[in-house]
Structure formats: C-alpha cells, structure tokens
Amino acid sequence: xxxxxxxxxxxxxxxxxxxxxxxxxxxxxxxxxxxxxxxxxxxxxxxxxxxxxxxxxxxxxxxxxxxxxxxxxxxxxxxxxxxxxxxxxxxxxxxxxxxxxxxxxxxxxxxxxxxxxxxxxxxxxxxxxxxxxxxxxxxxxxxxxxxxxxxxxxxxxxxxxxxxxxxxxxxxxxxxxxxxxxxxxxxxxxxxxxxxxxxxxxxxxxxxxxxxxxxxxxxxxxxxxxxxxxxxxxxxxxxxxxxxxxxxxxxxxxxxxxxxxxxxxxxxxxxxxxxxxxxxxxxxxxxxxxxxxxxxxxxxxxxxxxxxxxxxxxx
Numbered sequence: 001x002x003x004x005x006x007x008x009x010x011x012x013x014x015x016x017x018x019x020x021x022x023x024x025x026x027x028x029x030x031x032x033x034x035x036x037x038x039x040x041x042x043x044x045x046x047x048x049x050x051x052x053x054x055x056x057x058x059x060x061x062x063x064x065x066x067x068x069x070x071x072x073x074x075x076x077x078x079x080x081x082x083x084x085x086x087x088x089x090x091x092x093x094x095x096x097x098x099x100x101x102x103x104x105x106x107x108x109x110x111x112x113x114x115x116x117x118x119x120x121x122x123x124x125x126x127x128x129x130x131x132x133x134x135x136x137x138x139x140x141x142x143x144x145x146x147x148x149x150x151x152x153x154x155x156x157x158x159x160x161x162x163x164x165x166x167x168x169x170x171x172x173x174x175x176x177x178x179x180x181x182x183x184x185x186x187x188x189x190x191x192x193x194x195x196x197x198x199x200x201x202x203x204x205x206x207x208x209x210x211x212x213x214x215x216x217x218x219x220x221x222x223x224x225x226x227x228x229x230x231x232x233x234x235x236x237x238x239x240x241x242x243x244x245x246x247x248x249x250x251x252x253x254x255x256x257x258x259x260x261x262x263x264x265x266x267x268x269x270x271x272x273x274x275x276x277x278x279x280x281x282x283x284x285x286x287x288x289x290x291x292x293x294x295x296x297x298x299x300x301x302x303x304x305x306x307x308x309x310x311x312x313x314x315x
Contacts (some may be wrong), residue, residue, distance in 0.1 A: 006240040073135075081139050084132040093123050098122075103266075127294045141300055149300060150292045158289045160214075160305040161298050163206060167222075167279035170201050170268065175250040200250045201273040205264035206302070207288050207295070212261035214287035214308075220257065220266070228283045230283075233257065236272060259286075 033039055043050035092274040102108070102115045130140050137145035177198045211217070219234040240249050242262045250267055252258040258267040266284065268276065276282060287308065288298075298304045 013147065034212075077134050077139060080132055080134045083140070084129045084162060088126055088129050091126050095119060095122050124294060134308075147297065147299070148248065149291060149297065151295050151297060154292050155291045156289065157291060158211070158296050158307055160285060160287050160308040161207070162285045162303040163180055164303075165203065165282045165284070167277045167282065170203055170273065170277060172199070173202055173250075174199050175248075177248045198248065198250050200252075201268045203266040203268070203282070203284065205266070205284065205286065207298075208262060208264040209288070209290065210261040210264055211287040211289040212259070214289075217261070217286070218259045218266070219283075219285040221283045222276055223281040224275075224278070226279055231275075233272065236269075237266075 010138055018130075032041060035252070040046050040049055040053075093170045098115050098118055102112055127150055132139050133148075138148050139145075140149050141147055169185075175196050175198045178195045216234060216237075217239050218237050219232075220231050221230045221234070222235060223230050236255060237259050238252070240258045240260060242249055242260050249258050249260050249265075252267050252269040254269040254271040254273075255270045257272055260267065291297075300307075
C-alpha cells in the first residue's frame with residue numbers, strides 16, 4: 001500500500017524558515033566568538049572547555065606573577081646581598097692592609113693606636129652591613145626578615161641563651177699568673193713570687209659581660225657519643241671574676257670549671273677537659289641582661305628564652 005502525502009507551499013515555507021533561523025543562530029554564534037575572541041560565552045555551552053579555560057587562566061596568572069614580580073624581586077634581593085658582600089670583601093681587604101702595617105717594627109705606639117681605631121671602625125662597618133635590608137626585609141636574618149641582625153641601640157633585655165658546640169672546639173690558651181703592675185714597684189718593695197706562665201683550656205662563649213648573678217649562672221651538659229645519655233657538669237661551675245686576686249681565674253682545680261662572666265669564658269679543669277675533649281655535643285646555657293649597639297641578636301643563632309622570669313621561647 002502506497003501512501004501519497006501532499007507537500008503544500010506552507011510546509012515548504014516553514015521548512016525554509018526553520019533552516020534560515022538555524023543558520024542565523026549559527027552565524028550569530030560565530031559572530032559572537034569572533035567579536036569576543038571566546039569560543040564559549042557560558043560554561044554550560046561546553047563544560048570541558050570551561051574547566052580548561054579556568055585552569056589556563058590560573059596558570060597564566062601564576063606565570064605573570066612570577067615574571068612581573070617574583071623575578072624582579074628576587075633579582076633586587078640578590079643585588080642587595082651581592083652589594084653587601086662586596087662591601088664586606090673590601091673592608092676585609094682594608095683590615096688585612098692595616099694588620100700588615102701594624103706588623104712593622106718601625107711604628108710608634110701612637111701609630112699602632114691609630115691602626116687599632118681604624119680597625120674598630122672597619123669592624124663596625126662590617127657589622128652594619130649585616131643589617132642590610134630590601135623593601136623593609138633584612139637579607140641576612142634567614143626567615144626572620146622582620147628582625148634586624150644586630151641591635152641598633154643599647155637594650156636592657158634579659159635572655160637565657162643556649163649555645164651548642166663540640167669537644168674539638170675547645171681552645172688552648174696561655175696566661176701570666178702572679179703578674180705585677182708598675183705602681184707595685186715602690187722603693188723598697190720586695191716580691192717573693194715570680195710571674196709564671198699558665199696553660200689552660202677554655203670554651204669561649206659568643207658574648208661577654210654576662211649576668212653572673214642569675215640562678216643558675218651557667219649550665220653545662222654534654223653527650224660523649226651519639227646515643228649516650230647527657231652528662232650534667234653544672235655543679236662543677238664556679239663563678240669567678242677576672243679581677244679576683246685570691247684565685248687565678250685561669251687555674252681551676254682539676255674538677256672545676258671557672259665561669260668568667262666579664263669575658264664570657266669557661267676555663268676547664270684538667271679532668272673536666274679530658275671528659276669533654278671528644279664530646280659530640282656540648283650545651284652551655286647562660287644569662288645576658290644587657291646588649292650594646294652592634295651586638296648580635298641571640299635569636300638568630302641560638303636557642304634562647306627572653307625574660308626567663310616570664311619565659312617566651314624564641315626559636
């Protein structure tokens with residue numbers, strides 16, 4: 001059975017209008033893409049392309065941030081660092097020059113005094129370079145860029161500082177015991193004890209003018225080898241002044257440690273030294289209550305507690 005359908009003019013017209021509208025929509029979409037330079041106008045048109053576009057936009061923003069800000073910022077940071085190090089190199093060259101001059105036997109005491117003053121000024125300049133900064137951030141203070149490396153003025157702050165060292169860092173030294181001053185040589189004065197040379201071993205702390213009145217004034221613990229239990233030698237520490245006339249600060253008993261707060265030294269008795277000389281780790285804690293201009297801030301290099309009475313650990 002064959003069915004014959006009649007196609008009227010109206011049907012042909014409707015079909016033509018439908019095709020024209022579809023083409024018009026396609027043309028409109030292409031014109032919109034051309035004018036906006038965007039393949040889609042709404043995420044719903046193609047979710048996959050929308051996600052890729054958002055990811056590309058994020059990546060582009062990151063690249064622009066890196067190119068336009070991070071790289072110039074890092075370059076400026078490196079330039080500041082290089083300038084400071086170049087300055088320090090020049091200052092060290094000047095220091096070497098003055099030291100060579102000072103070795104001359106032809107210099108008078110006044111000449112050597114001038115050299116010492118120049119060396120002190122050069123030392124101050126080197127310390128000043130340690131406070132170099134860029135955009136308000138200090139370049140030589142690690143991640144603590146908001147804090148200067150050195151104190152810029154005298155500060156009456158109390159720190160309990162813990163330094164770490166090893167047995168091979170213990171230094172050997174010599175001192176004169178039983179020495180006299182010129183004012184002691186009055187007419188008719190006699191001296192029964194001749195000056196003599198004393199040899200000693202010491203640990204030089206990073207600061208001088210320490211607080212000997214703190215309780216305890218100093219503590220010392222050491223670990224002989226990795227895995228060993230710590231040994232506490234704090235009980236062997238004896239506070240002694242550099243001006244003590246009754247006891248020579250550099251002649252401790254074999255089982256004593258002389259703590260000289262004025263110079264920041266720990267003078268080790270012979271038995272103490274023998275126990276420490278091969279130690280893998282030595283921890284020394286002490287208190288300092290005043291810092292002068294140019295002193296290193298302890299929190300940059302040591303474990304410390306500011307205001308031990310109201311502890312605030314600084315790491």
